[in-house]
Amino acid sequence: MDDFFLRALLGGIGVAVAAGPVGCFIIWRRMVYFGAALAHSALLGVALGFLLGIDLTVGIVALCVFLAVLFVLLERQHMLPTDTLLGVLAHVALAGGLVVVAFLTDLRVDLMGYLFGDILAVTNTDLVVIVTLAAITVVGMMLMWRSLLSITVNEDLAAVEGVPVARVRLGFVLMVAGVVAIGMKIVGMLLILSLIIIPAAAARRVATTPEHMALLAVVFGVLSVIVGLYGSLYWDLPSGPLIVVAAALFFGLTQVWPQARHGSVFSSPDGHTDEATR
Amino acid sequence: MSDDANAFFVPGSRDGCLIEAQGLSVHFRDRAVLDHVDLQVSRGEIVTVIGLNGAGKSTLVRALLGLIAPTSGSISRQPGLRIGYSPQHMHLDATLPLTVAGFLRLGAPTAESRLRETLAEVGVADVLDSQVADVSGGEFHRVLLARALLRKPDLLVLDEPLAGVDVAGQSELYRLIADIRDRYACGVLLVSHDLHVVMAATDRVVCINHHVCCTGRPEAVTRSPEFVALFGRHVAEELAVYTHHHDHQHDVAGAPVPLDEG
Secondary structure (H helix, E strand, O other), rough: HHHHHHHHHHHHHHHHHHHHHHHHHHHHOHHHHHHHHHOOOHHHHHHHHHHHHOOOHHHHHHHHHHHHHHHHHOOOOOOHHHHHHHHHHHHHHHHHHHHHHHHOOOOOOHHHHHHOOOOOOOHHHHHHHHHHHHHHHHHHHHHHHHHHHHHOOOHHHHHHHOOOOHHHHHHHHHHHHHHHHHHHHHHHOOOOHHHHHHHHHHOOOOOOHHHHHHHHHHHHHHHHHHHHHHHHHEEEEEHHHHHHHHHHHHHHHHOOOOOOOOOOOOOOOOHHHHHOOO | OOOOOOOOOOOHHHHHHHEEEEEEEEOOOOOEEEEEEEEEEEEOOEEEOOOOOOOHHHHHHHHOOOOOOOOOOEEEEEOOOEEEEEOOOOOOOOOOOOOOHHHHHHHOOOOOOHHHHHHHHOOHHHOOEEEEEHHHHHHHHHHHHHHHOOOOOOEEEEEEOOOOHHHHHHHHHHHHHHHHHHHHHOEEEEOOOHHHHHHHOOOOOEEEEOEEEEEEOHHHOOOOOHHHHHHOOOHHHHHHHHOOOOOOEEEOOOOEEEOOOO
């Protein structure tokens, strides 16, 4: 097997493993737009990395983390709704990135690569960054699993029970930033959210506990990466989009799968799951 | 005792005091939501905070729980006080697959046998493996109560535990709360806007409208001019009749006399 393909496979699997649990919480906490806003900042991160003379992937990670923290700080004011703030942040970052990249004539950016990912161009440095961040994310998610789940269910109750709510929220936001940043390399800024959300959404239908859903999301994500990559190799198609298409196939499959024992969001045929099971 | 304590204040044992707010004020922007509120809950006591919507009931609870910082005043807790809390609004997102057992374990990792015991204690033994999204509103109040009890609380704080429960269920739930108070020897702080059931099963009522309007035993509070002014004469009289069935009646002059019949 070629080196570039192995790196692509490892990198993709690394992202999928970290994206599974994070994606579940993004769905439960309704933070999809937050993830998308971070993804928009990729170009600015590239420019930042170039200006600082550091690895461009590291630049993206740094900027995502910076924006995540900025967002947490901005969220404390209650003048503007959260989604408005995110809208401002996302599009300013995107426009700013395009302007700065155009301004830096020495920096030649493969725009398509950043928009749709270029997994086959994953370098050894990229792989190290991806695997490290993925490992940190997975360990972090395991450590704060119960706290995070508790504040997702009810923040007040969690706080009374001694969960350090602000710290856990910040921790999670940083992990989202990390996953978005490394996922960018695999499927690009336009598709990264789909790689995070679709496997988790596919898992919802069949899962009965949060842990079950996270684990299934990892499985679906990893399978999507493998299927997408091999598909792109054999049919000579772009790998990033193909990974997302593979994820979508799993999503479609779980939707027609016989439903889990208990009701789920994706309404049952009669739309009255709750009453029916009582 | 504070200066605000009026004729209706029931002196309690200070030794058993679990939590006490003194001169508690909370301002949002320039608006005083709470203005010099005094409140204390002692062990073994059921205290109910009543008031109209927007009177600051939930703000008072949130401040006592330490969820918001008071603008002025002080809150003192007994050292090591364990609080079991049941919040008012608990919207569980249906995207989250969570069983009742999983929900209860969020508070603390607990053996399944103890989860079953506690659920049985609050009368919903059979929902342990149900998805939280599938249990009814009334059952969920009890599940919340169970989660609070699993912490072996010194103080139970229940914000509108009767919301969405029918009248029969309400008095049943109130009896359950009184039972729990006896069994766990804890203090109970309730918040309610539903006056009828509250009056029957509370040791002390604190009626607030940004400040403490009146406080004391339920039957005394319903006769206080502040209460009548706030809730209207009709409500006050209706409640007065209601509570008198329980412990005393009035002579022709309106003064309470002991109950002389079954």
